Amino acid sequence: MNLEDPLLLERQLCFALTVASRNVVAAYKPVLAELGITHPQYLALLALWERDPQSVRELADSLAVESATLSPLLKRLEANGLIVRAKADDDDRALAVRLTPAGRALRERALGVPPTMLRKLKMTREAAQELHVAMTHLIQAAEAAIIEQ
Numbered sequence: 001m002n003l004e005d006p007l008l009l010e011r012q013l014c015f016a017l018t019v020a021s022r023n024v025v026a027a028y029k030p031v032l033a034e035l036g037i038t039h040p041q042y043l044a045l046l047a048l049w050e051r052d053p054q055s056v057r058e059l060a061d062s063l064a065v066e067s068a069t070l071s072p073l074l075k076r077l078e079a080n081g082l083i084v085r086a087k088a089d090d091d092d093r094a095l096a097v098r099l100t101p102a103g104r105a106l107r108e109r110a111l112g113v114p115p116t117m118l119r120k121l122k123m124t125r126e127a128a129q130e131l132h133v134a135m136t137h138l139i140q141a142a143e144a145a146i147i148e149q
Contacts, residue, residue, distance in 0.1 A: 025039050028113075028117060044070070049110075050062075055096055083100060
């Protein structure tokens with residue numbers, strides 16, 4: 001095997017990102033299960049804890065997903081009593097997503113997630129921040145590459 005071969009699986013950025021993403025999300029699973037939520041639900045709640053309420057479109061944009069992708073996730077959050085969906089106050093055509101008191105209260109319990117994950121991943125806060133900066137640059141570069149196509 002030629003270790004300089006540019007097509008070695010282990011040398012592919014896309015492969016490393018795929019495996020890292022899958023494994024990090026799997027590491028979150030038991031931590032979030034204690035809160036009664038999944039990883040995608042956690043991401044939606046993080047966005048709502050930052051700004052509540054939001055339209056479905058705004059929430060989808062925050063999470064970099066299509067609105068249709070959010071629908072089943074929002075239904076489960078609503079069934080669990082963490083959010084409510086109703087027509088937006090300023091636009092009858094838009095659907096607003098609002099936290100319930102239980103959804104707001106869950107934030108306090110979720111404050112333990114970041115330090116728990118740092119311990120599980122054996123990372124310092126500084127190392128996680130550096131990785132986040134690098135990933136943000138990569139996301140921006142990939143978005144620019146998609147636009148150029």
